[in-house]
Amino acid sequence: MAEPLPVDSPDDPRLHDYTDLTDVQLRRTREPAEGLFIAEGEKVIRRALEAGYAMRSMLLSEKWLGPMRDVVESATAPVYLTTPQTAEAVTGYHVHRGALASMERAPEREPAELLDGARRIAVLESVNDHTNVGAVFRSAAALGMDAVLLSPDCADPLYRRSVKVSMGAVFAVPYARVERWPHGLDALRSAGFRLLALTPRAGSQPIEDVVDERPERAALLLGAEGTGLTARALAASEPVRIPMAHGVDSLNVAAAAAVAFYALTRA
Ligand SMILES: C[S@@+](CC[C@H](N)C(=O)[O-])C[C@H]1O[C@@H](n2cnc3c(N)ncnc32)[C@H](O)[C@@H]1O
Numbered sequence: 001m002a003e004p005l006p007v008d009s010p011d012d013p014r015l016h017d018y019t020d021l022t023d024v025q026l027r028r029t030r031e032p033a034e035g036l037f038i039a040e041g042e043k044v045i046r047r048a049l050e051a052g053y054a055m056r057s058m059l060l061s062e063k064w065l066g067p068m069r070d071v072v073e074s075a076t077a078p079v080y081l082t083t084p085q086t087a088e089a090v091t092g093y094h095v096h097r098g099a100l101a102s103m104e105r106a107p108e109r110e111p112a113e114l115l116d117g118a119r120r121i122a123v124l125e126s127v128n129d130h131t132n133v134g135a136v137f138r139s140a141a142a143l144g145m146d147a148v149l150l151s152p153d154c155a156d157p158l159y160r161r162s163v164k165v166s167m168g169a170v171f172a173v174p175y176a177r178v179e180r181w182p183h184g185l186d187a188l189r190s191a192g193f194r195l196l197a198l199t200p201r202a203g204s205q206p207i208e209d210v211v212d213e214r215p216e217r218a219a220l221l222l223g224a225e226g227t228g229l230t231a232r233a234l235a236a237s238e239p240v241r242i243p244m245a246h247g248v249d250s251l252n253v254a255a256a257a258a259v260a261f262y263a264l265t266r267a
Contacts, residue, residue, distance in 0.1 A: 047168030134165025135254035
């Protein structure tokens with residue numbers, strides 16, 4: 001059992017993993033470089049552990065000792081006990097969920113590893129907003145997508161905000177980065193996937209037509225807010241649209257993902 005260790009000073013070097021959590025620029029480079037990510041809140045911490053991620057340490061306020069006793073008792077990493085005020089001084093924000101864990105990143109996976117046995121894959125191009133990435137993963141998990149592939153410039157699924165918005169779904173759906181973009185997508189086509197580019201453009205095939213064709217294997221490409229999919233990604237795939245009403249020109253990428261995942265996972 002790990003005996004919780006009281007920490008009083010925000011400058012204690014043992015809390016280094018938790019410093020400046022609100023500095024997005026700093027954290028998005030620091031965390032991958034140091035091989036860590038932050039899980040926030042009881043549910044998310046439990047899901048990270050269940051998914052097999054190793055804990056580096058945990059930072060708790062007193063009132064979370066009870067609800068998280070089993071996690072504390074089985075922890076092999078140090079558990080630091082502090083006040084909400086000290087936690088705020090370290091992290092830069094009021095930690096509403098009262099519990100943070102610093103977790104070890106696993107080695108990144110290769111796209112080819114995820115194709116075996118997969119039928120439905122989401123492919124994100126330049127989706128660089130952590131909230132959208134988290135929301136796409138949450139839908140991907142809930143609606144039964146088999147994997148998520150990311151272009152090199154997509155936001156980090158293990159960044160705190162993505163993890164939190166996904167409610168830990170980033171641990172449940174396997175993902176990988178496609179380093180050679182968009183040429184790396186050729187491997188999907190060779191493996192028998194239909195590449196379907198989700199775009200609101202008029203003239204694209206309505207998604208229900210594709211659903212009627214019941215594709216054996218399908219990869220759904222989704223683009224960023226504002227710019228949408230690049231011309232190169234569109235040229236490499238079949239354009240498919242979700243019909244819109246009331247003159248709305250497009251859906252938020254995570255909303256479009258949920259609709260398309262639902263349609264394609266039932267085809
Ligand atoms: C906010 S939209 C981008 C809008 C951008 N102006 C465009 O033309 O693609 C973000 C992403 O959500 C998906 N999306 C949004 N609305 C869609 C729709 N009606 N049909 C298919 N995909 C849609 C697309 O993948 C798009 O790249």
